[in-house]
Amino acid sequence: MGHIDEKAQRGRGSIRKAPILAMASYSNIPRHKQKKRRPKTYPKFFKMVFSEELTKESINDVAFEYIKLRSRVKTDGYRVYNDLKELMRKHIQKVIPQQMAHIELPGLHTAIGNFNPKSTLEIYCSANPL
Secondary structure, eight states, X not given: OOOTTSOOOTTSOOTTSOOEEEEEEEEEOOGGGXXXXXXXXXXXXXXXXXXXXXXXXXXXXHHHHHSOTTOEXXXXXOGGGTTHHHHSSEEEEOOOOGGGHHXXXXXXXXXXXXXXXHHHHHHHHTOOOO
């Protein structure tokens, strides 16, 4: 990985953190229930996948395995997502300012912040043998 005194790129996490690819499936909110300056979609479920490294090849492999090819995909402006437009039906890629993240990708940043890999292990470790 790297030394503690090295700086990470802004928005890509800490050097000591493992790269996790987070994906979310969304449903549209009916037009008559939508509010101004609020998300027009809500998350149905999340999928988080550990990745050894964030390269185009590893992202494409994860996308090919977990995302339907007829899906519309929305990502941030990170360059490793460039090839997704060839795999998916539609790929929307744009730089999302921090103030607009909750509108562009609703719920995803909350899910990432609340994700604790240790809690997934505790589910199975706390079971008592019969």
